[in-house]
Amino acid sequence: GDSVTQMEGPVTLSEEACLTINCTYTATGYPSLFWYVQYPGEGLQLLLKATKADDKGSNKGFEATYRKETTSFHLEKGSVQVSDSAVYFCALTKETSGSRLTFGEGTQLTVNP
Amino acid sequence: GAGVSQSPSNKVTEKGKDVELRCDPISGHTALYWYRQSLGQGLEFLIYFQGNSAPDKSGLPSDRFSAERTGGSVSTLTIQRTQQEDSAVYLCASSLNWADEQFFGPGTRLTVL
Numbered sequence: 001g002d003s004v005t006q007m008e009g010p011v012t013l014s015e016e017a018c019l020t021i022n023c024t025y026t027a028t029g030y031p032s033l034f035w036y037v038q039y040p041g042e043g044l045q046l047l048l049k050a051t052k053a054d055d056k057g058s059n060k061g062f063e064a065t066y067r068k069e070t071t072s073f074h075l076e077k078g079s080v081q082v083s084d085s086a087v088y089f090c091a092l093t094k095e096t097s098g099s100r101l102t103f104g105e106g107t108q109l110t111v112n113p
Numbered sequence: 114g115a116g117v118s119q120s121p122s123n124k125v126t127e128k129g130k131d132v133e134l135r136c137d138p139i140s141g142h143t144a145l146y147w148y149r150q151s152l153g154q155g156l157e158f159l160i161y162f163q164g165n166s167a168p169d170k171s172g173l174p175s176d177r178f179s180a181e182r183t184g185g186s187v188s189t190l191t192i193q194r195t196q197q198e199d200s201a202v203y204l205c206a207s208s209l210n211w212a213d214e215q216f217f218g219p220g221t222r223l224t225v226l
Contacts, residue, residue, distance in 0.1 A: 042219070043116075043117075043204070043217045043218055043219045043220060044204065044206075044217040045217070046214050046215070049214075089156060091156075095212065098161050098163065098169050098211055099144070099161075099208070099211045099212055099215075100146060100158045100161050100169070100172070101146075101148070101156075101158065101206075101215065102158070103148075103155060103156035103157075104155070105155045106155060106156070
């Protein structure tokens with residue numbers, strides 16, 4: 001079946017450091033790819049998405065590019081802030097599965113001042 | 114406008130008891146999803162409702178789990194004869210249509226003693 005694999009956490013960075021959280025997927029067909037974020041004490045929120053190969057999703061300084069050749073959707077940010085501390089989930093959906101989300105394990109990010 | 118709401122926010126129950134978890138989706142959203150977030154299993158899909166179509170129950174882990182959606186709006190997830198492994202955060206999400214962004218509620222934290 002379809003699956004998503006994220007780099008293991010937790011990840012601890014200093015403010016203004018560069019961030020990369022790796023995400024790879026296994027899926028038949030043409031999935032859409034997402035990054036969701038869960039801030040402490042809050043619900044899951046969509047951070048960015050990409051619906052086809054070579055698309056780049058971006059939001060709040062975060063970016064991820066849909067790479068079909070490497071089946072990857074790595075999350076990147078050039079300069080993290082303390083407020084970026086959260087759990088990040090990579091996920092996919094497919095039309096054939098009613099757009100249910102298949103999530104990766106989640107990566108805890110802590111940014112220290 | 115109001116987001117997805119869930120009640121109760123926390124539920125503690127004894128093993129063997131039945132519990133009901135409620136989800137109020139965003140008004141006008143035709144698609145509704147239940148997910149479960151647990152330490153051992155991560156975020157996993159449970160069930161999906163789309164309009165008046167038969168629900169996709171393929172993610173329900175056992176026949177102790179059931180859900181209904183009345184009048185195309187409020188949904189109730191019922192767990193019968195709860196077990197300790199049912200302890201998790203149960204998340205509800207809704208979307209305008211099946212292919213649109215899913216908006217998540219804050220979740221219900223279920224603890225089975």
